[in-house]
Amino acid sequence: MRVELLCTGDELVTGLITDTNSTFLEARLFDLGVKVNRVVVVGDVRPDITHALLSAASRADVVVVCGGLGPTADDFTLECAAAAAGVPLEEDAGVLGCLKERYAARGMSTDLNPGQLRMARIPRGSEPVRNPVGSAPLVILTLGGCRLFFLPGVPREFKALLDGEVLPRIRTWLEAEPGRTHRAFRLLRTVGMGESVLDQQVMPLAPSHPRVVFGFRTHAPENHLKLMADAPSQAEADAALAAAEAECRRVLGTSVYGADGEEYAPVLLDLLGRAKATLSAAESCTGGLISQQLTAVPGASNVFMGGAVVYTEKMKTAWVGVPPEVLERHTAVSRETAIAMAEGVRAACGTTYGLSVTGYAGPGGGTPEDPVGTVYCALAGAGMSTRCERLTLTGGRDLVRLFAASHTLEMLRQHLLAAAVTP
Amino acid sequence: MRVELLCTGDELVTGLITDTNSTFLEARLFDLGVKVNRVVVVGDVRPDITHALLSAASRADVVVVCGGLGPTADDFTLECAAAAAGVPLEEDAGVLGCLKERYAARGMSTDLNPGQLRMARIPRGSEPVRNPVGSAPLVILTLGGCRLFFLPGVPREFKALLDGEVLPRIRTWLEAEPGRTHRAFRLLRTVGMGESVLDQQVMPLAPSHPRVVFGFRTHAPENHLKLMADAPSQAEADAALAAAEAECRRVLGTSVYGADGEEYAPVLLDLLGRAKATLSAAESCTGGLISQQLTAVPGASNVFMGGAVVYTEKMKTAWVGVPPEVLERHTAVSRETAIAMAEGVRAACGTTYGLSVTGYAGPGGGTPEDPVGTVYCALAGAGMSTRCERLTLTGGRDLVRLFAASHTLEMLRQHLLAAAVTP
Structure with missing residues (x-):
């Protein structure tokens, strides 16, 4: 039709x-x-x-x-x-x-x-x-x-x-309609994988799934893969879709955080809830974006205890206990500060996990070693050594903040998935 | 064309x-x-x-x-x-x-x-x-x-x-192009005024401005008035627009926060900067939305010092010094708690002003006296007594949070405008 x-x-x-x-x-x-x-x-x-x-x-x-x-x-x-x-x-x-x-x-x-x-x-x-x-x-x-x-x-x-x-x-x-086409759909939502990488991973699978159309859409910081199966009966469409989806999920692994209408923050909060874990966050360059994304979800208060937007050195010390000597020696945008923030907010809020992010969102700021777009994010948790990653992001203040928040949350999601597999 | x-x-x-x-x-x-x-x-x-x-x-x-x-x-x-x-x-x-x-x-x-x-x-x-x-x-x-x-x-x-x-x-x-129509435009951005109120205030002016088309658009939590003047020459279009704009601004007063491409957060930060004032915020139900909106603006760090997302009673006390007895006696969603949060975050960050917001964003929570949608927001500042307002909002979690953040920021903007007029 x-x-x-x-x-x-x-x-x-x-x-x-x-x-x-x-x-x-x-x-x-x-x-x-x-x-x-x-x-x-x-x-x-x-x-x-x-x-x-x-x-x-x-x-x-x-x-x-x-x-x-x-x-x-x-x-x-x-x-x-x-x-x-x-x-x-x-x-x-x-x-x-x-x-x-x-x-x-x-x-x-x-x-x-x-x-x-x-x-x-x-x-x-x-x-x-x-x-x-x-x-x-x-x-x-x-x-x-x-x-x-x-x-x-x-x-x-x-x-x-x-x-x-x-x-x-x-x-x-x-x-x-005689001989009408039956369709089946799946949207696989990925994060942490660029559109061209997603395409390269997935498109080699397409020829083995002639009944399925592969489509992509970018929804920063995410990229979504859309699978559309077409067949003369619903059962065949469903089967073709299931086969393509299984193969895509296999190559994409944990980059796929959800399907169809599932959204990132609820998925992460659900993982935390199932792990009976709680979370807090200390944010500098993302300025509350992480807290805001999590608390937009109904029931977030069961899992998310508190967020500190520490835009000054003083507040980094006062609210999340970053030692002044760390700030003086390594500056506010450094691996050491990010680690101290994650551990400090976790201790202040008494949560299972603490996340932190500090960086230069731009357009001003930055140093020759850590130019605008440099972001350090860290994850502290019970029974694990604190992890810190350094990112180099581009695309202006909004995108730097968006990807910094996404990457920080993603450190936690990947940790929770790994912990669930190997308890 | x-x-x-x-x-x-x-x-x-x-x-x-x-x-x-x-x-x-x-x-x-x-x-x-x-x-x-x-x-x-x-x-x-x-x-x-x-x-x-x-x-x-x-x-x-x-x-x-x-x-x-x-x-x-x-x-x-x-x-x-x-x-x-x-x-x-x-x-x-x-x-x-x-x-x-x-x-x-x-x-x-x-x-x-x-x-x-x-x-x-x-x-x-x-x-x-x-x-x-x-x-x-x-x-x-x-x-x-x-x-x-x-x-x-x-x-x-x-x-x-x-x-x-x-x-x-x-x-x-x-x-x-020869003989083309000349146009002139102004978008007046208002906040804190419903679309039908805006319409009622402004439409009586329309008949005296036949060259100008009055249009409205809702962009929650804001409402915008679009004025479009049409004339055979640019000078006539500009003059017709200027006359209509002046009358509209007169009836709308300080509800108009900006024009054309001006956005709310930069306007507010600019007002703060010109008053040589600094700001901090303690958020409960808005969960970081206020901090996030402000820090999305380049240079926000000159004015905005810190934000506490205090989702638990413990963090309300630890980060912004709300006395446990206030929480126990009046609950976390109360006038007294909002006032203590605004004063507490201001003291913790050492800023000129402190804002706070606490409420039931829904869908769960609420009490018979303070059902879902009830929000208390407060403004504390140097040389003024702390103000607190109680809001009754509708429209689901997202809209309650959006309007709660907007109203809280608007308390500060109106205070800054009044202070600038009567120093």
């Missing part, structure tokens, strides 16, 4: 709002095994909308159209639909009744103004469907062999009509 | 990521007086990309193409461009040199792998422009009367090349 989306509205082509309706619909359709073929966004310009409707209908089996159904002067998508279909607009008694009922229920006048009346005018031969959460109805129109669904652009109404009316119809049609 | 955008990538048509590059570009072009005519999004399908390139080029003067320039197997936008133009791909010595230089600077091998080599292959007759923040270059190709710009999809690289290379060229072409 070929599906296209058409979104209309000046606000979408002038940068005022980002089109999130498309993302929502694409994800829903993808779950049904349908990859949207094309999304077109045009402003409130009649000939552009009419042309886009005709050309989408000429290519696709289903076109979902979003926006331009409301009562204001710039709402004329159904006019364009009527023009594209060569039919007039006609007032629909059922729609009119629903509108009046809706206004009456809100204590508003049922003597509709011209804008409100326009919402009841739909192309001859089209089918209106009541909108449970708004005024403008869903309108379904057939043009040649293509079915067009017209939905309001307000995200709440768009989603309600999509889930309640549009997707059930599409699902029924899909199930009736 | 007719401008179209073409975004490519399976991740964009399967709901994995929302296309924010388009929003960014549309807003930038609109600032230049150009409304984008059409945005097309297609997946990683060669014939779809080639067809979309040809049809966009047949309609538009400028097409900006985004995505598919990287080193992985699903990056083939330039192949499609070459097919559309009927020319071969050729290795470009300049691009190759830049790539090797970039990898060498990162201590990586300059013996490029096949994926990396593909980034140096561009359509014959096209012009490559160095990417200052990434590997894949900007490529400019002329097709008939249309100029096509090919940019990487990674937002950071997309934005850098757009601002540095693409928009200056478009601006030059626009300035050469």
Whole structure:
């Protein structure tokens, strides 16, 4: 099934709002095994909308159209639909009744103004469907062999009509398609591995999995591998996916921290929880990013006890006990300071593990030996010697901080995984 | 000038990521007086990309193409461009040199792998422009009367090349167009004011400014007012904008923290710097969000001394000196604890001001008197009595944390503004 989306509205082509309706619909359709073929966004310009409707209908089996159904002067998508279909607009008694009922229920006048009346005018031969959460109805129109669904652009109404009316119809049609393609998906989320390394590790596997498409996306500091299997039956698609996933996981090892919707911080907190361990963090250059990422997760307080953002030497000593002589001798950005911070925050908070990070995030700072982008991160824990790593990061302050936080957390995750394997 | 955008990538048509590059570009072009005519999004399908390139080029003067320039197997936008133009791909010595230089600077091998080599292959007759923040270059190709710009999809690289290379060229072409419309813009950034309140305050002013369009956008926890003036000359557009802006600023007062590209944290740090004041923060429910937002700004270390993420009662006492009897008597989420945290962190760090925030971010926690969403925030400072406010927030953990951090910082900004007026 070929599906296209058409979104209309000046606000979408002038940068005022980002089109999130498309993302929502694409994800829903993808779950049904349908990859949207094309999304077109045009402003409130009649000939552009009419042309886009005709050309989408000429290519696709289903076109979902979003926006331009409301009562204001710039709402004329159904006019364009009527023009594209060569039919007039006609007032629909059922729609009119629903509108009046809706206004009456809100204590508003049922003597509709011209804008409100326009919402009841739909192309001859089209089918209106009541909108449970708004005024403008869903309108379904057939043009040649293509079915067009017209939905309001307000995200709440768009989603309600999509889930309640549009997707059930599409699902029924899909199930009736002879020889339809069945799909299965897996997103493998990796961290600590560059996109080109990921590609090199994984792409040699692709030829042995002809039913599976390998895709990549960068979501700094992570890189994700997307596997999409395609087969004439669901069982075959699932089996093809499982085989490809197993091989990818084998080559990627512990770089894969999670799959599909799993996110990094909850995964790490869950590992800590299962190890009955607690955590604290002392941050300099990341300035609270580690604490913030962990505490964004509900229930983080069961595991994460405290974080010290120690932006000055004084606070490094006061809060996490870095000896002044270490700071004087080795400076605040050094292996020795990172180690003292990790051990110190662990002792102060009485946690199983302590993490630390100190470095030059830039743009200012740095020394000839430790230029901007140099970061030391350390992990201290019960029954282990404190580990420290030196990183050389690039990409500006935001990325240095992001990768520094990620690498520091990753030291802990890798330690927990190793400890779980060899108790 | 007719401008179209073409975004490519399976991740964009399967709901994995929302296309924010388009929003960014549309807003930038609109600032230049150009409304984008059409945005097309297609997946990683060669014939779809080639067809979309040809049809966009047949309609538009400028097409900006985004995505598919990287080193992985699903990056083939330039192949499609070459097919559309009927020319071969050729290795470009300049691009190759830049790539090797970039990898060498990162201590990586300059013996490029096949994926990396593909980034140096561009359509014959096209012009490559160095990417200052990434590997894949900007490529400019002329097709008939249309100029096509090919940019990487990674937002950071997309934005850098757009601002540095693409928009200056478009601006030059626009300035050469006869009889064009002149535009002037102002984005007024407000905080602490809901969208409907902003709308009610400002919309009564609109009828007296017929040349100016008033628009709103919500960017939690902020709300922005966008003023767009349209006139036959730049001087008239500037004057119309200035008049509307002055009136809006008058009704909005200190809710406006900045204009255009100004962001909240730098504005606040700048106010602190000008007052020769320093700051520390003790956070419970926001978990480091305040520290993180402030330290994301280069030079924050001149003003921000330290932040304590005190997720346990023990750390509230150890790091910011909250007396155990206060915690026992009033609990960790109380006016008394917030005040003790603000005063305590200020004393510990020796700063001019101390901020604190404690509350129930949810979804768990809360009491009948202080349910989830209840937040206490406090400001302590030299020569002032400590202030504390109680908030009742809704919208889930993320939004509660976001608004709690914003409100806490806003207590300080309003205090600094008042202090600057009445010294």
